[in-house]
Amino acid sequence: xxxxxxxxxxxxxxxxxxxxxxxxxxxxxxxxxxxxxxxxxxxxxxxxxxxxxxxxxxxxxxxxxxxxxxxxxxxxxxxxxxxxxxxxxxxxxxxxxxxxxxxxxxxxxxxxxxxxxxxxxxxxxxxxxxxxxxxxxxxxxxxxxxxxxxxxxxxxxxxxxxxxxxxxxxxxxxxxxxxxxxxxxxxxxxxxxxxxxxxxxxxxxxxxxxxxxxxxxxxxxxxxxxxxxxxxxxxxxxxxxxxxxxxxxxxxxxxxxxxxxxxxxxxxxxxxxxxxxxxxxxxxxxxxxxxxxxxxxxxxxxxxxxxxxxxxxxxx
Amino acid sequence: xxxxxxxxxxxxxxxxxxxxxxxxxxxxxxxxxxxxxxxxxxxxxxxxxxxxxxxxxxxxxxxxxxxxxxxxxxxxxxxxxxxxxxxxxxxxxxxxxxxxxxxxxxxxxxxxxxxxxxxxxxxxxxxxxxxxxxxxxxxxxxxxxxxxxxxxxxxxxxxxxxxxxxxxxxxxxxxxxxxxxxxxxxxxxxxxxxxxxxxxxxxxxxxxxxxxxxxxxxxxxxxxxxxxxxxxxxxxxxxxxxxxxxxxxxxxxxxxxxxxxxxxxxxxxxxxxxxxxxxxxxxxxxxxxxxxxxxxxxxxxxxxxxxxxxxxxxxx
Numbered sequence: 001x002x003x004x005x006x007x008x009x010x011x012x013x014x015x016x017x018x019x020x021x022x023x024x025x026x027x028x029x030x031x032x033x034x035x036x037x038x039x040x041x042x043x044x045x046x047x048x049x050x051x052x053x054x055x056x057x058x059x060x061x062x063x064x065x066x067x068x069x070x071x072x073x074x075x076x077x078x079x080x081x082x083x084x085x086x087x088x089x090x091x092x093x094x095x096x097x098x099x100x101x102x103x104x105x106x107x108x109x110x111x112x113x114x115x116x117x118x119x120x121x122x123x124x125x126x127x128x129x130x131x132x133x134x135x136x137x138x139x140x141x142x143x144x145x146x147x148x149x150x151x152x153x154x155x156x157x158x159x160x161x162x163x164x165x166x167x168x169x170x171x172x173x174x175x176x177x178x179x180x181x182x183x184x185x186x187x188x189x190x191x192x193x194x195x196x197x198x199x200x201x202x203x204x205x206x207x208x209x210x211x212x213x214x215x216x217x218x219x220x221x222x223x224x225x226x227x228x229x230x231x232x233x234x235x236x237x238x239x240x241x242x243x244x245x246x247x248x249x250x251x252x253x254x255x256x257x258x259x260x261x262x263x264x265x266x267x268x269x270x271x272x273x274x275x276x277x278x279x280x281x282x283x284x285x286x287x288x289x290x291x292x293x294x295x296x297x298x299x300x301x302x303x304x305x306x307x308x309x310x311x312x313x314x315x316x
Numbered sequence: 317x318x319x320x321x322x323x324x325x326x327x328x329x330x331x332x333x334x335x336x337x338x339x340x341x342x343x344x345x346x347x348x349x350x351x352x353x354x355x356x357x358x359x360x361x362x363x364x365x366x367x368x369x370x371x372x373x374x375x376x377x378x379x380x381x382x383x384x385x386x387x388x389x390x391x392x393x394x395x396x397x398x399x400x401x402x403x404x405x406x407x408x409x410x411x412x413x414x415x416x417x418x419x420x421x422x423x424x425x426x427x428x429x430x431x432x433x434x435x436x437x438x439x440x441x442x443x444x445x446x447x448x449x450x451x452x453x454x455x456x457x458x459x460x461x462x463x464x465x466x467x468x469x470x471x472x473x474x475x476x477x478x479x480x481x482x483x484x485x486x487x488x489x490x491x492x493x494x495x496x497x498x499x500x501x502x503x504x505x506x507x508x509x510x511x512x513x514x515x516x517x518x519x520x521x522x523x524x525x526x527x528x529x530x531x532x533x534x535x536x537x538x539x540x541x542x543x544x545x546x547x548x549x550x551x552x553x554x555x556x557x558x559x560x561x562x563x564x565x566x567x568x569x570x571x572x573x574x575x576x577x578x579x580x581x582x583x584x585x586x587x588x589x590x591x592x593x594x595x596x597x598x599x600x601x602x603x604x605x606x607x608x609x610x611x612x613x614x615x616x617x618x619x620x621x622x623x624x625x626x627x628x629x630x631x632x
Binding site for chain 2: 002004006007008010011012014016019022025026030031033035036037038040042043044045046048050051052082083085086087089090093095098099101102106115116117118119120121122123124125127129131133135
């Protein structure tokens with residue numbers, strides 16, 4: 001079975017060297033190109049019932065997250081979101097559903113002063129495709145391919161909370177009401193780190209948003225940058241909800257492999273004073289370092305740790 | 317049941333007067349906005365199996381049309397297509413299908429020197445959402461709302477051929493092989509009138525592409541422009557395929573109400589010499605005139621004709 005990455009690489013990647021205005025094409029969190037004196041950015045994400053959200057998910061949460069995941073792509077580039085389009089496929093037009101969905105969408109859009117430019121409405125299985133567009137300072141782009149040897153690797157916020165909420169909804173685990181109420185918003189209403197991304201732009205070398213789990217997403221930075229990394233499992237930032245709900249081992253495993261947290265993972269030169277400054281407003285955790293030697297090595301109490309990911313291999 | 321237009325109007329239209337950079341928001345063929353010294357254009361269309369194409373439709377035709385309908389939106393604005401994104405939802409990743417789909421997509425893209433900037437791939441019911449972006453001369457935009465009293469109304473090409481092909485595929489009619497082979501490409505591979513749109517820009521007052529049938533699409537121009545029109549049924553351009561397959565009455569009915577032709581309907585001041593010049597390269601047919609009196613009046617042999625559209629009413 002072809003993966004998403006295989007499909008894109010094999011069928012939809014063409015040589016674009018003849019188009020020097022394309023600063024970043026397929027292969028990062030968003031595309032970037034130069035149009036006269038503007039550097040433009042676009043990202044697109046499809047959000048599908050049964051795949052990205054449960055059939056009983058509240059319309060206000062669906063709308064919020066469909067836009068938030070695109071905002072998170074922008075955060076990971078250091079880009080400013082400005083405009084978006086909406087392609088909405090609906091099984092039926094229920095006024096209550098549409099009212100909740102559209103109000104939630106516009107409430108989040110307003111927070112970022114985003115404008116809905118247009119869209120398309122179709123009758124069919126529930127699916128939301130949002131394309132976000134905006135601008136970026138072309139001298140301060142956060143790409144996946146720019147990690148440097150010796151960079152410190154940071155993550156924002158805590159990891160694994162959305163994964164915990166997902167396991168709860170899938171009835172794989174039982175949570176107290178208090179913990180469930182604490183982690184469900186992490187899954188349904190991820191806070192895109194747009195301001196953090198903009199603050200890091202010009203300082204961090206590489207960045208990605210954690211949508212598929214830290215191990216996989218940091219892996220994208222390493223592959224694109226042709227570098228490796230050592231990270232410490234004990235350093236991963238875990239919430240109190242996560243550590244009280246799960247034994248340490250399972251909590252760390254979720255933090256490493258669960259997606260949907262939409263925090264940022266970035267690499268930055270050692271001792272950049274920006275980190276101290278940003279740490280007043282953001283939870284930023286140093287988890288490891290970029291190495292010349294390829295592969296992602298996860299350390300636990302001095303031993304090499306193998307994450308519970310099917311097909312995982314140490315590349316060293 | 318809410319129509320697409322109701323949904324957009326009631327739930328997704330917000331006051332954008334605070335954003336003077338938005339030249340055209342929701343409500344035309346594409347959105348147009350000013351970003352520094354660039355005037356940017358975007359349109360988005362979802363193309364869904366079972367709704368916009370039959371389950372056995374060839375992947376090369378699906379790809380072609382999914383991009384062509386967006387190109388047609390650009391034609392109707394007088395815009396230059398430049399970049400696009402693709403959100404592709406697939407039930408399964410079949411290499412043969414992907415090969416045919418992507419080759420056809422890039423072949424059409426190359427004709428217009430379009431660049432695929434990025435996209436998203438998801439597993440689910442077959443659906444293609446393409447967002448096309450580009451630029452436009454801000455002094456030469458073809459809007460729906462700018463028809464003037466006395467303008468002549470023209471359509472390009474012939475009308476009803478795609479509708480005939482659709483009836484054939486739906487087994488509502490039988491066609492000779494020769495006629496079927498002539499009209500099926502009109503349905504599967506509509507030729508977006510991008511060059512014609514660019515040639516009309518700065519001359520025509522209003523334009524729309526005919527995706528939902530002439531009566532409905534010209535109706536959008538009239539509503540947006542607060543004008544009316546008189547058109548002559550006998551003047552509608554019908555192909556030889558259409559008139560040999562159907563009796564005159566049914567052929568005219570299809571030409572008026574069937575969609576998918578993706579020809580342009582535009583209004584232009586009387587006797588603009590551009591028409592004579594363009595008629596050397598394009599089939600352009602004068603079908604009527606814009607009036608102060610609202611409503612679309614269709615004349616047939618001097619009588620008022622009522623098209624076979626559910627809910628159709630003369631507004632005069």
